Amino acid sequence: MLGVLLLVFLLMILYIWIMEQHRYWVRKNMISRKVVPIFGDFFLVLLGKESFNDLLFRIYKKFHYARYIGGYRLLTPILVVRSPEIIKQISVKEFGSFMDHMRLFPENKGDLFSKNLSQLKGQNWRNMRSILSPVFTSSKMKGMFVLINHNSQSFVQHFLDRDHHTIEVQFKDTFRRYCSDVIANTVFGLDINSLNDRGNEFYVMAKNASNFSSFRRKFVFFLYYLSPFISKMFRISFTSGEEQSFFVNFVKDTISLREDNNIKRQDILGFLLQMRKQHNEINDESEITKSQKSQRIESDLTEMDITALLFSFYLAGVDSTSDGMCFLAHELALNPEIQKKLIEEIDRNRSDSVVVSHETISKMPYLDMVISELHRKWPINVATDRVVTKPYTIQPELPNEKALHLDIGTNIVIPIYPIHHDPKYYEEPDKFDPERFAPENKKNIHPFTYMPFGIGPRHCIASRFVVLVMKSVFFYLLSHFEIVTVEKTKKLLKMNKKSLSLTSEGNFDLGLKKRR
Ligand code: HEM
Numbered sequence: 001m002l003g004v005l006l007l008v009f010l011l012m013i014l015y016i017w018i019m020e021q022h023r024y025w026v027r028k029n030m031i032s033r034k035v036v037p038i039f040g041d042f043f044l045v046l047l048g049k050e051s052f053n054d055l056l057f058r059i060y061k062k063f064h065y066a067r068y069i070g071g072y073r074l075l076t077p078i079l080v081v082r083s084p085e086i087i088k089q090i091s092v093k094e095f096g097s098f099m100d101h102m103r104l105f106p107e108n109k110g111d112l113f114s115k116n117l118s119q120l121k122g123q124n125w126r127n128m129r130s131i132l133s134p135v136f137t138s139s140k141m142k143g144m145f146v147l148i149n150h151n152s153q154s155f156v157q158h159f160l161d162r163d164h165h166t167i168e169v170q171f172k173d174t175f176r177r178y179c180s181d182v183i184a185n186t187v188f189g190l191d192i193n194s195l196n197d198r199g200n201e202f203y204v205m206a207k208n209a210s211n212f213s214s215f216r217r218k219f220v221f222f223l224y225y226l227s228p229f230i231s232k233m234f235r236i237s238f239t240s241g242e243e244q245s246f247f248v249n250f251v252k253d254t255i256s257l258r259e260d261n262n263i264k265r266q267d268i269l270g271f272l273l274q275m276r277k278q279h280n281e282i283n284d285e286s287e288i289t290k291s292q293k294s295q296r297i298e299s300d301l302t303e304m305d306i307t308a309l310l311f312s313f314y315l316a317g318v319d320s321t322s323d324g325m326c327f328l329a330h331e332l333a334l335n336p337e338i339q340k341k342l343i344e345e346i347d348r349n350r351s352d353s354v355v356v357s358h359e360t361i362s363k364m365p366y367l368d369m370v371i372s373e374l375h376r377k378w379p380i381n382v383a384t385d386r387v388v389t390k391p392y393t394i395q396p397e398l399p400n401e402k403a404l405h406l407d408i409g410t411n412i413v414i415p416i417y418p419i420h421h422d423p424k425y426y427e428e429p430d431k432f433d434p435e436r437f438a439p440e441n442k443k444n445i446h447p448f449t450y451m452p453f454g455i456g457p458r459h460c461i462a463s464r465f466v467v468l469v470m471k472s473v474f475f476y477l478l479s480h481f482e483i484v485t486v487e488k489t490k491k492l493l494k495m496n497k498k499s500l501s502l503t504s505e506g507n508f509d510l511g512l513k514k515r516r
Pocket residue numbers: 117118119129312313314316317318320321324379380381383384385451452453454455456457458459460461462463465466
């Protein structure tokens with residue numbers, strides 16, 4: 001009897017504690033909102049009945065009069081910021097108070113997920129960002145463009161070799177393989193063609209290691225969001241041993257091969273090795289002080305660090321870039337007049353014998369407008385986030401607002417997709433209209449309402465790279481083919497509710513019709 005009473009008492013305390021977690025924003029003077037106990041705003045998302053983007057967009061539209069909205073990711077309070085002015089404060093002006101991202105993965109030193117730039121915090125992030133930024137400068141991109149073009153040409157050749165007038169293509173798989181090859185080539189230094197060699201070990205291992213839809217991975221996520229403490233205590237990790245050893249050995253062997261044979265290659269592994277060598281040479285100089293020395297050694301990279309960094313680029317880059325390409329192929333097939341204009345520009349800039357140069361592709365205004373509008377209408381990362389790293393107060397401006405004091409650790413969500421689809425900022429937001437980015441119209445875009453690659457010092461480090469890859473593959477593809485709808489094409493796309501990013505259900509079935 002005493003035991004039952006004790007259990008009831010403990011359950012009551014737990015219930016009161018849970019309800020108290022969901023009163024966080026009320027205690028911060030915000031109006032009370034109904035949310036589901038334990039799950040907060042994420043109940044339907046966890047059931048797979050609503051996508052994360054649908055949830056954000058629903059809240060964004062419902063509170064159209066507000067500058068920000070308090071919500072809950074399970075028990076964790078999150079602040080969804082609607083106002084571009086506050087977004088500017090958070091991401092640029094007061095960056096020092098909002099430096100970090102929320103942790104997505106459990107922190108396990110020495111595994112494939114351990115050196116993900118987006119997950120590093122404070123000074124560790126600053127150090128790593130300053131090591132990696134030189135890798136993505138426009139001069140380095142020029143060198144890497146040669147590798148990207150090689151992949152784009154092999155990709156198009158795969159279809160040119162087929163003797164059909166119109167080829168039906170499942171673009172999701174096809175572009176994923178292409179993007180995986182580009183990252184293998186430009187990041188890991190491996191030249192493969194996953195459209196021809198479909199079962200190659202790199203593609204299979206990397207696909208498995210970056211697949212978040214398995215039950216085990218979902219469980220790890222759920223547990224981590226519910227209690228990072230429990231997750232850390234039991235050292236619960238995402239990575240399987242097989243995938244981890246594949247990447248560790250692959251990078252180790254490649255480094256040895258390059259160092260033994262003095263091979264220099266214009267890929268990200270090559271740049272990192274070059275930088276590591278320079279750091280070591282400086283560290284060896286006797287005249288530097290002890291503290292300078294230790295600072296430099298701190299930023300030195302082990303082979304495991306390099307492996308985890310390269311893998312983090314695969315993780316950040318392959319699905320996002322290939323999903324973006326699928327949406328672009330879809331828009332071009334459905335908007336033949338836009339495709340025609342783009343093909344005309346490509347034809348003016350192409351020559352049969354020469355590979356397109358970085359300079360030429362960077363000076364194609366319509367291609368640039370099309371890619372910009374793609375990222376406006378279909379921002380793959382539907383939101384980004386920041387964590388409060390120094391206490392900050394949002395001053396009241398609207399009649400119903402009071403000063404909002406943000407504590408260290410508060411999670412802030414910046415709703416990219418909802419802002420890109422707000423008719424206040426973009427007329428007819430569902431229309432694919434590259435003219436929005438024509439030089440004469442671009443200046444009318446409200447600041448901080450276009451952020452497909454995020455904003456401020458923490459913006460996507462690879463945005464230039466992504467744009468180049470997209471430009472290159474569509475340049476070669478449209479040089480030879482027109483993208484057309486086929487019988488299986490779904491004109492109205494159905495979004496995948498289970499994905500955190502913007503991706504559609506199904507295959508993106510389209511046709512490639514030979515132009516000549
Ligand atoms: C269509 C493709 C892509 C999109 C839409 C995209 C978008 C984004 C966004 C929105 C962020 C957060 C920025 C912020 O919070 O301000 C981000 C961060 C990041 N992205 Fe991308 N990304 C793409 C492809 C890539 C690729 C190909 C790579 C690597 C090769 C990459 C590497 C990163 C990294 C490392 C960060 C973290 C930056 C930091 O925290 O300092 N992304 N990306």
